[in-house]
Amino acid sequence: MPGSPLDGEPIPFVPSEVTSEETSELELVADIWSADAHMAREYARQAAVIAELARRRSVERDADFGPRGGPGRSSRAGCPAALAHVSDDFVSELATIRLCSEAEASRLAVESILLTTKLAATWSELFAGRLTMRKARILLDLLGDASDAVAAEVQARVLPGAEDCPPSRLGDRVRYHLYRVDAEAKERRRKEAERRADVHVERTADDLGRLVIEGPLPAVHAARDAVDQYARWMRAEGDERPMGVLRSACALDLILRPWDTSRPPVTAHLHIHAALPALLPDASPGAAPAELDGWLVSAAQCRDLLGSLGMLGLASPPAGGSITVAIDDPAGGETVAVATRAELRRAAVGIRPRRRTG
Numbered sequence: 001m002p003g004s005p006l007d008g009e010p011i012p013f014v015p016s017e018v019t020s021e022e023t024s025e026l027e028l029v030a031d032i033w034s035a036d037a038h039m040a041r042e043y044a045r046q047a048a049v050i051a052e053l054a055r056r057r058s059v060e061r062d063a064d065f066g067p068r069g070g071p072g073r074s075s076r077a078g079c080p081a082a083l084a085h086v087s088d089d090f091v092s093e094l095a096t097i098r099l100c101s102e103a104e105a106s107r108l109a110v111e112s113i114l115l116t117t118k119l120a121a122t123w124s125e126l127f128a129g130r131l132t133m134r135k136a137r138i139l140l141d142l143l144g145d146a147s148d149a150v151a152a153e154v155q156a157r158v159l160p161g162a163e164d165c166p167p168s169r170l171g172d173r174v175r176y177h178l179y180r181v182d183a184e185a186k187e188r189r190r191k192e193a194e195r196r197a198d199v200h201v202e203r204t205a206d207d208l209g210r211l212v213i214e215g216p217l218p219a220v221h222a223a224r225d226a227v228d229q230y231a232r233w234m235r236a237e238g239d240e241r242p243m244g245v246l247r248s249a250c251a252l253d254l255i256l257r258p259w260d261t262s263r264p265p266v267t268a269h270l271h272i273h274a275a276l277p278a279l280l281p282d283a284s285p286g287a288a289p290a291e292l293d294g295w296l297v298s299a300a301q302c303r304d305l306l307g308s309l310g311m312l313g314l315a316s317p318p319a320g321g322s323i324t325v326a327i328d329d330p331a332g333g334e335t336v337a338v339a340t341r342a343e344l345r346r347a348a349v350g351i352r353p354r355r356r357t358g
Contacts, residue, residue, distance in 0.1 A: 037129025
């Protein structure tokens with residue numbers, strides 16, 4: 001059929017084909033509800049299919065066809081319990097099918113297995129369109145590690161009114177009943193969360209990032225209050241930058257401690273791809289972006305980074321670490337040279353614009 005998604009041709013959006021001036025507001029609201037119910041049903045259907053495929057990829061079944069199934073993913077440290085009886089390569093297979101990361105495939109596989117076993121009552125509400133995907137994930141998060149009996153009891157208490165309950169309120173209701181049916185659940189979940197605590201980076205818009213530090217809630221609040229106090233001292237000393245920027249600068253300085261020379265400097269191992277014109281001091285604002293460890297950054301940010309690391313002759317280079325810059329052809333994009341820290345600094349001195357005399 002011409003213009004269908006099956007032949008790769010995009011279908012232009014024409015408002016009159018979906019709605020018209022005669023469509024009442026009540027009909028529009030009903031269509032929104034219908035779309036939510038349809039998406040919930042399709043998610044439930046996908047979960048059932050993934051769970052069935054996982055069942056067919058069980059360790060026992062794979063073992064019948066040779067050693068491919070092996071001992072199963074449960075033998076790996078940190079493997080979700082829901083995947084204990086699924087063969088080693090199922091998550092990789094699912095990631096290939098969905099063209100997603102193995103982390104996302106693992107999460108989806110766990111959700112699908114839980115929804116079709118321990119949380120079958122939640123799956124039924126999801127398939128009926130009475131529960132949204134967001135609400136289903138709230139139950140998955142809170143009841144995924146509960147026993148079958150506890151999960152069944154909590155679902156029996158919260159699902160009857162879940163359709164008309166906002167997600168935040170539903171989460172409170174699930175916790176309320178969970179901690180009364182299983183008094184040890186709260187402490188168990190807290191200890192498990194603390195065991196998984198870590199520090200990781202999330203990329204945000206416009207070449208910024210977010211450093212997420214997970215830890216006990218009282219300690220996190222105390223750290224936030226300390227950072228806020230330091231930022232207020234900076235404001236009192238005359239720094240007029242926004243308070244959010246001051247808090248961010250304080251937190252990073254407290255971790256990196258640039259003033260502390262009694263400790264070995266933090267080393268860096270960076271790989272940068274950039275077109276040579278983007279590295280010139282007089283590069284235009286529209287210079288091609290660079291690539292830092294696989295992430296695109298603006299040419300200006302790349303120059304600032306190299307300058308702060310002493311690679312453009314702007315400062316003394318830090319000791320330790322390794323930085324490699326691949327210089328690309330701005331026309332074809334192919335790498336034409338690879339420079340070390342010292343080589344790039346020498347080249348930078350040579351390409352700086354000379355000061356005119358006379």
